[in-house]
Amino acid sequence: MDLEKLLADRLAQAFSVVAGGPVDPVVRRSQHADYQSDAALSLARRLGRPPREIATEVLGQAELADLCSAVEVSGPGFINLTVADPALGALLSRMAVDTRLGVAVSAAAETVVIDYSAPNVAKEMHVGHLRSTVIGDAAVRLLEWLGHRVIKANHLGDWGTPFGMLIEHLLDLGESEAAHELSVGDLDSFYKAARVKFDTDDAFKERARRRVVALQSGDELTLRLWRLLVAESEEYFLTVYDQLGVLLTEEDFHGESYYNDMLAPVTDELDRLGLLRDSGDAACVFPEGFTGRDGQPLPIIVRKRDGGYGYGATDLAAIRHRTRDLGATRLLYVVGLPQRQHFEMVYAVARQAGWLTPPAKAEHIGFGSILGSDGKMLRSRAGGSIKLVGLLDEAVTRAAELARQKNPDLPEATVADVARAVGIGAIKYADLSTDRIKDYVFDWQRMLALDGNTAPYLQYAHARIRSIFRRAGIEQFTATPISIVHPAEHALALELAAFGTVVTASSRTWSSTGSPATCTPSPPPSAASTNTARSCAPRARCGTAGWRCATSPPESCTRACTCWASPPRTAC
Ligand code: ARG
Numbered sequence: 022m023d024l025e026k027l028l029a030d031r032l033a034q035a036f037s038v039v040a041g042g043p044v045d046p047v048v049r050r051s052q053h054a055d056y057q058s059d060a061a062l063s064l065a066r067r068l069g070r071p072p073r074e075i076a077t078e079v080l081g082q083a084e085l086a087d088l089c090s091a092v093e094v095s096g097p098g099f100i101n102l103t104v105a106d107p108a109l110g111a112l113l114s115r116m117a118v119d120t121r122l123g124v125a126v127s128a129a130a131e132t133v134v135i136d137y138s139a140p141n142v143a144k145e146m147h148v149g150h151l152r153s154t155v156i157g158d159a160a161v162r163l164l165e166w167l168g169h170r171v172i173k174a175n176h177l178g179d180w181g182t183p184f185g186m187l188i189e190h191l192l193d194l195g196e197s198e199a200a201h202e203l204s205v206g207d208l209d210s211f212y213k214a215a216r217v218k219f220d221t222d223d224a225f226k227e228r229a230r231r232r233v234v235a236l237q238s239g240d241e242l243t244l245r246l247w248r249l250l251v252a253e254s255e256e257y258f259l260t261v262y263d264q265l266g267v268l269l270t271e272e273d274f275h276g277e278s279y280y281n282d283m284l285a286p287v288t289d290e291l292d293r294l295g296l297l298r299d300s301g302d303a304a305c306v307f308p309e310g311f312t313g314r315d316g317q318p319l320p321i322i323v324r325k326r327d328g329g330y331g332y333g334a335t336d337l338a339a340i341r342h343r344t345r346d347l348g349a350t351r352l353l354y355v356v357g358l359p360q361r362q363h364f365e366m367v368y369a370v371a372r373q374a375g376w377l378t379p380p381a382k383a384e385h386i387g388f389g390s391i392l393g394s395d396g397k398m399l400r401s402r403a404g405g406s407i408k409l410v411g412l413l414d415e416a417v418t419r420a421a422e423l424a425r426q427k428n429p430d431l432p433e434a435t436v437a438d439v440a441r442a443v444g445i446g447a448i449k450y451a452d453l454s455t456d457r458i459k460d461y462v463f464d465w466q467r468m469l470a471l472d473g474n475t476a477p478y479l480q481y482a483h484a485r486i487r488s489i490f491r492r493a494g495i496e497q498f499t500a501t502p503i504s505i506v507h508p509a510e511h512a513l514a515l516e517l518a519a520f521g522t523v524v525t526a527s528s529r530t531w532s533s534t535g536s537p538a539t540c541t542p543s544p545p546p547s548a549a550s551t552n553t554a555r556s557c558a559p560r561a562r563c564g565t566a567g568w569r570c571a572t573s574p575p576e577s578c579t580r581a582c583t584c585w586a587s588p589p590r591t592a593c
Pocket of ligand 1: 336
């Protein structure tokens with residue numbers, strides 16, 4: 022029922038006759054026609070024929086009479102297709118009575134881990150966490166709806182060196198006072214107070230250092246205090262998730278601490294694979310192809326000299342756990358763009374270690390920053406970082422004012438419901454409807470506007486449609502067949518018919534619209550080295566330890582790809 026695919030299949034048949042082999046007809050929506058194919062242009066060189074001639078011959082071959090009311094060759098050799106109204110009507114009629122709107126459940130269901138939200142314990146959530154939470158939530162809903170098994174992984178920052186100072190500060194305050202301070206939601210001031218002591222008081226610093234060691238060696242009292250900090254923060258995060266209406270629950274908290282017991286075995290395995298190097302202060306891995314400004318290889322710190330493990334070590338353990346133990350074949354990381362290199366390095370090491378081998382792949386779903394009207398990072402009036410709850414509360418308050426203005430007779434209980442839907446909806450939609458990779462300006466006026474591409478406009482249109490149905494006594498839309506007559510209906514029908522294409526494309530193209538899941542291209546083997554290029558057969562070898570793939574990323578190898586085996590063997 023996917024219109025784009027239907028048209029593409031018909032054209033593909035015709036193209037394959039003309040080209041003497043399979044051709045992707047590259048059918049897309051277009052400004053110049055309902056759909057357009059530009060495949061004749063790219064085929065011209067291969068066939069040594071003018072593109073217009075190819076396009077004309079393809080149209081001569083193609084069976085499109087039942088789908089299109091007009092077909093033509095335009096410009097240098099584009100094929101323009103106008104979809105026939107009866108075909109559009111028939112398609113919409115089928116969609117309208119199908120609970121899945123004509124979108125099939127994925128035939129190749131995958132286990133997908135989505136790593137998102139991930140705020141830090143005893144720290145306020147900031148707008149970056151808002152973006153991660155909202156985008157991650159959309160990804161979860163989308164992939165689940167398509168039939169994938171989705172594991173929500175809320176990778177809380179709940180472990181590591183800061184907990185030494187946080188626990189010591191908690192002890193200084195006394196447990197009940199600390200719990201009170203944390204529960205009123207002022208996490209930042211708690212964190213900052215601990216930090217100030219850490220930076221200015223040497224004795225405190227020493228206590229904090231010893232406390233980290235106690236935490237890592239499993240000291241009961243220390244663990245109990247740590248749990249208290251984590252529990253208070255988790256409760257707070259859950260109230261934010263509730264306010265946002267996202268799917269995350271307490272079962273999805275898989276913070277850094279969850280991987281603690283896996284860190285030593287992971288380090289041993291890296292060592293056995295010959296990937297671990299001692300660099301003075303720490304044991305590190307140096308993924309190939311990553312160098313700093315000075316040209317020196319960049320490390321991922323695995324274990325520091327004091328025995329503590331780095332952020333990267335936890336991410337390596339998490340990848341190994343997700344692919345090996347959870348059986349995931351797709352790992353999505355919804356984390357801001359500043360961490361892009363970190364993830365690329367982690368993926369590279371995981372591939373070298375054989376923990377991320379095809380068909381498993383990892384993708385960084387990066388996103389831009391939220392800016393204030395001055396074009397700089399969004400800050401509070403006092404210049405501090407914006408508290409997420411404050412922002413959400415303000416959205417609801419503003420939406421309530423709007424609702425009262427529009428309809429002064431609305432009962433207050435209804436105002437509250439509407440305000441929550443409109444206010445939170447406005448924030449989420451403003452976030453999701455912009456280009457994920459770009460920064461965007463946070464603008465109350467625009468996101469709460471009742472016209473334009475905003476949540477309130479969509480919600481208003483939805484409410485009006487429902488009210489039309491209510492008045493007409495229609496409970497469920499079954500009035501088919503739908504006939505398309507007016508050009509506006511034609512335009513609307515085309516949008517509706519594209520739903521399946523858009524959903525499928527969104528579920529697949531994270532990395533092509535975001536930061537690519539790259540495998541840093543390996544340098545070509547020098548003649549002097551003992552490198553040998555050979556085809557990776559079986560293909561599965563591509564990307565495993567010892568094999569470096571010449572295709573970037575290795576997942577993009579469709580057939581046998583070329584690998585380089587070189588001593589010491591490395592993989593992308
Ligand atoms: N807690 C981190 C932060 O606030 C984000 C963690 C992202 N996920 C991960 N697997 N490293 O920046």
